[in-house]
Amino acid sequence: MTTASLKQRRDQALGAGAALFYDQPLNIVRGDGVSLFDADGRRYVDMYNNVPCVGHAHPRVVEAMARQQATLNVHSRYLHEGIVAFAERLVALHGPQIESVVFSCSGTEANENALRLARFATGRRGILCTDATYHGNNDLVGALTGLGGREPAHPDIRAIPFPQTFRPLVPGLSGAALTDAYLERLDGAIASLEASGAGVAALIVCSIFANEGLPDVPPGFMARAAERVRAAGGLVIADEVQAGYGRTGRWWGYDGTGFTPDIVVTGKPMGAGLPLAATAASRDLVETFRRRTRYFNTFASSPLQAAVGMAVLDVIEDEGLIDNAGRVGTMLKTALAGRRSRWDAIGDVRGTGLFIGLEMVDAAGAPDPDLASDVANRLKDRCFLTSNAGAFRNVVKIRPPLVFSQDDAAAFLEAFDAVVADLHG
Amino acid sequence: MTTASLKQRRDQALGAGAALFYDQPLNIVRGDGVSLFDADGRRYVDMYNNVPCVGHAHPRVVEAMARQQATLNVHSRYLHEGIVAFAERLVALHGPQIESVVFSCSGTEANENALRLARFATGRRGILCTDATYHGNNDLVGALTGLGGREPAHPDIRAIPFPQTFRPLVPGLSGAALTDAYLERLDGAIASLEASGAGVAALIVCSIFANEGLPDVPPGFMARAAERVRAAGGLVIADEVQAGYGRTGRWWGYDGTGFTPDIVVTGKPMGAGLPLAATAASRDLVETFRRRTRYFNTFASSPLQAAVGMAVLDVIEDEGLIDNAGRVGTMLKTALAGRRSRWDAIGDVRGTGLFIGLEMVDAAGAPDPDLASDVANRLKDRCFLTSNAGAFRNVVKIRPPLVFSQDDAAAFLEAFDAVVADLHG
Numbered sequence: 056m057t058t059a060s061l062k063q064r065r066d067q068a069l070g071a072g073a074a075l076f077y078d079q080p081l082n083i084v085r086g087d088g089v090s091l092f093d094a095d096g097r098r099y100v101d102m103y104n105n106v107p108c109v110g111h112a113h114p115r116v117v118e119a120m121a122r123q124q125a126t127l128n129v130h131s132r133y134l135h136e137g138i139v140a141f142a143e144r145l146v147a148l149h150g151p152q153i154e155s156v157v158f159s160c161s162g163t164e165a166n167e168n169a170l171r172l173a174r175f176a177t178g179r180r181g182i183l184c185t186d187a188t189y190h191g192n193n194d195l196v197g198a199l200t201g202l203g204g205r206e207p208a209h210p211d212i213r214a215i216p217f218p219q220t221f222r223p224l225v226p227g228l229s230g231a232a233l234t235d236a237y238l239e240r241l242d243g244a245i246a247s248l249e250a251s252g253a254g255v256a257a258l259i260v261c262s263i264f265a266n267e268g269l270p271d272v273p274p275g276f277m278a279r280a281a282e283r284v285r286a287a288g289g290l291v292i293a294d295e296v297q298a299g300y301g302r303t304g305r306w307w308g309y310d311g312t313g314f315t316p317d318i319v320v321t322g323k324p325m326g327a328g329l330p331l332a333a334t335a336a337s338r339d340l341v342e343t344f345r346r347r348t349r350y351f352n353t354f355a356s357s358p359l360q361a362a363v364g365m366a367v368l369d370v371i372e373d374e375g376l377i378d379n380a381g382r383v384g385t386m387l388k389t390a391l392a393g394r395r396s397r398w399d400a401i402g403d404v405r406g407t408g409l410f411i412g413l414e415m416v417d418a419a420g421a422p423d424p425d426l427a428s429d430v431a432n433r434l435k436d437r438c439f440l441t442s443n444a445g446a447f448r449n450v451v452k453i454r455p456p457l458v459f460s461q462d463d464a465a466a467f468l469e470a471f472d473a474v475v476a477d478l479h480g
Numbered sequence: 481m482t483t484a485s486l487k488q489r490r491d492q493a494l495g496a497g498a499a500l501f502y503d504q505p506l507n508i509v510r511g512d513g514v515s516l517f518d519a520d521g522r523r524y525v526d527m528y529n530n531v532p533c534v535g536h537a538h539p540r541v542v543e544a545m546a547r548q549q550a551t552l553n554v555h556s557r558y559l560h561e562g563i564v565a566f567a568e569r570l571v572a573l574h575g576p577q578i579e580s581v582v583f584s585c586s587g588t589e590a591n592e593n594a595l596r597l598a599r600f601a602t603g604r605r606g607i608l609c610t611d612a613t614y615h616g617n618n619d620l621v622g623a624l625t626g627l628g629g630r631e632p633a634h635p636d637i638r639a640i641p642f643p644q645t646f647r648p649l650v651p652g653l654s655g656a657a658l659t660d661a662y663l664e665r666l667d668g669a670i671a672s673l674e675a676s677g678a679g680v681a682a683l684i685v686c687s688i689f690a691n692e693g694l695p696d697v698p699p700g701f702m703a704r705a706a707e708r709v710r711a712a713g714g715l716v717i718a719d720e721v722q723a724g725y726g727r728t729g730r731w732w733g734y735d736g737t738g739f740t741p742d743i744v745v746t747g748k749p750m751g752a753g754l755p756l757a758a759t760a761a762s763r764d765l766v767e768t769f770r771r772r773t774r775y776f777n778t779f780a781s782s783p784l785q786a787a788v789g790m791a792v793l794d795v796i797e798d799e800g801l802i803d804n805a806g807r808v809g810t811m812l813k814t815a816l817a818g819r820r821s822r823w824d825a826i827g828d829v830r831g832t833g834l835f836i837g838l839e840m841v842d843a844a845g846a847p848d849p850d851l852a853s854d855v856a857n858r859l860k861d862r863c864f865l866t867s868n869a870g871a872f873r874n875v876v877k878i879r880p881p882l883v884f885s886q887d888d889a890a891a892f893l894e895a896f897d898a899v900v901a902d903l904h905g
Binding site for chain 1: 481483486489490493494495496497498499500501505506507509510511516529531532536537539541542545546549550551552553554555557558559561563564568571579580581583585586588589592596617619620622747748751752753754755763766767769770771774776779780781782784
């Protein structure tokens with residue numbers, strides 16, 4: 056089967072418009088560690104996928120999945136020790152304010168549960184988010200997507216400009232003054248929600264503003280933003296679907312940012328490809344949600360989710376993947392930052408741990424999404440898989456499985472330099 | 481670990497209020513075919529679970545799952561033949577109006593996608609459902625739940641009385657006159673949506689009205705209801721999450737009801753416990769949805785969903801499970817109907833294939849939910865697992881894995897007779 060004829064069958068079976076990466080899509084048939092192989096046996100280094108955080112086809116995950124499916128996989132209305140132990144272990148990875156967990160099957164479901172939990176707990180409806188965010192694909196959570204420059208699609212939602220130092224809200228401002236400028240916009244959004252009668256139920260942010268393009272945040276912004284939201288009676292939700300699980304070289308994206316969330320949402324890497332997500336909060340908050348919704352999710356809180364979720368945590372700990380993410384990520388970011396002097400089109404290099412963004416700009420310093428896409432396609436042709444993201448889609452997104460090594464990074468830098476030479480000479 | 485101390489740990493880790501079956505919850509640790517085993521090694525016959533439709537821990541499902549997870553499990557923005565072939569196979573199980581599939585991870589997600597698809601395609605917002613339905617647990621789909629006797633929770637939703645012959649809408653009416661009475665209510669709901677400006681986007685029903693209590697439907701109701709919805713410019717959504725996949729002794733719940741859906745939603749049994757659901761429709765409808773939403777679901781359309789979904793279909797076909805459901809279900813229903821003459825509390829015996837409901841009533845013929853719950857608890861004590869459901873929670877719900885055999889049915893009838901003797905003497 057050629058790639059073209061498979062694409063044609065796919066357009067019929069899934070409908071044209073189901074997203075594919077790259078100008079010439081890949082037909083991937085096998086994975087192993089950081090490697091993905093296409094149907095012709097060509098090997099690619101995966102520098103995009105955070106779901107298989109422990110590496111593709113990790114044998115301990117396969118073994119846990121197979122053993123549990125062969126033993127028991129059933130819904131959660133019978134007692135089962137596995138899911139209780141998994142919830143206890145997750146909770147212990149946070150501070151004392153996080154006590155109980157609502158499991159679900161996708162980041163969308165878990166973020167929606169977080170928003171509903173906040174609404175029930177506060178008795179208010181208003182949601183604050185950023186203007187270049189993405190928290191999921193359904194009706195409620197999808198309404199938070201892409202509010203930048205437009206009136207809110209929903210009367211209970213207010214989007215604030217995402218905090219950043221690279222293209223500051225007020226040109227020329229930096230440091231504490233810039234922080235104040237962003238907080239002023241937050242204050243305005245809070246006042247607007249209060250004036251509308253919705254009030255403030257929650258602020259929801261990705262702890263590292265991944266979809267916004269991994270901005271460097273003005274000093275102290277998140278801690279002070281959280282204070283203001285709480286003063287207005289709202290809760291603070293950390294969407295750790297991309298930020299968490301060791302990605303930044305720490306367990307959680309919020310670690311070291313100076314704010315402590317009331318509700319934590321996790322997803323993508325939790326199940327190494329098994330649909331698994333969680334909304335964690337105080338027991339009181341979770342019980343309010345359960346009382347109000349009688350929430351039941353057929354496939355969630357299952358023995359299978361528990362067994363696979365435990366295996367992923369075991370591998371992260373036993374293989375020292377969080378240290379690896381910090382160490383290799385720092386080396387790679389430093390090396391890429393060194394390329395800025397050689398190629399003006401690299402406007403900025405940002406990120407933490409194994410989540411790095413290269414801001415591509417044109418000669419005038421404006422966002423250059425076409426160049427970012429071109430770089431990703433050329434890296435793909437050299438067998439390194441990245442993507443582009445950010446508020447302007449001009450950020451080359453580097454987010455490999457956490458098993459990505461120093462040697463992988465060195466090989467990537469060689470390919471990157473070759474792409475730079477092709478484009479820049 | 482005692483059951484009581486596990487329950488206490490669970491209340492902390494998941495929050496009290498996470499639903500459990502039975503007055504004394506079970507601690508289930510292992511499954512095999514129709515059997516579930518508790519921590520003390522006691523064997524129960526599973527007569528509730530439709531997710532493990534091919535039986536608990538089926539070796540072909542385990543093997544397919546393990547092999548695919550060890551080979552490749554990644555998101556759908558690379559081409560992969562597996563998910564295309566699975567979509568093609570699903571589509572071929574319906575009539576020619578069903579051409580393309582949007583995969584997701586839960587019935588909730590799949591039903592929401594169906595509703596959004598209908599809204600985008602029609603340009604209208606109004607949703608028609610029944611007054612005792614359940615289509616999922618999130619913000620949009622959850623708004624359809626339990627509208628009976630209350631004003632719609634949402635201005636774009638209208639609930640009609642679910643069609644039934646046992647407690648007819650107009651006492652004394654039957655046959656075509658009763659059908660007309662229900663259609664009149666549907667006409668009123670359509671007119672109300674049109675008057676509100678919302679218009680009719682869709683009618684969504686479980687094809688066998690499972691949550692309503694498996695009613696016998698007045699003759700021709702669904703075919704004529706579908707005509708009226710289409711005349712108003714709306715689409716007809718069959719929620720086959722419970723009704724489909726051979727449960728009724730046919731592939732689909734809508735088979736033989738005289739209506740053909742525009743959109744079909746499947747879920748629970750598709751993945752034998754792997755989160756897997758689908759929204760299927762014409763290619764044109766699906767492409768409208770994809771264009772409008774750019775829908776992407778991290779865990780859906782994966783090689784793992786494809787491999788496990790294929791294995792489940794293989795087992796259903798190779799083991800003749802649909803015929804089995806029809807044969808054993810008919811035998812069991814007939815036998816249970818025969819008990820009505822011995823025990824007045826069995827007001828009615830309904831259902832098709834291996835989905836049977838016993839309507840429990842008090843001396844005056846009114847719904848008796850306490851008795852239904854008592855019967856389910858007593859059957860559990862005799863090691864047969866059922867539950868109670870229906871608009872009044874007074875229907876004992878019998879819905880075993882499709883591998884449930886004649887011998888299993890005979891054993892159950894013995895236990896059932898013992899429970900009747902305990903309660904009725």
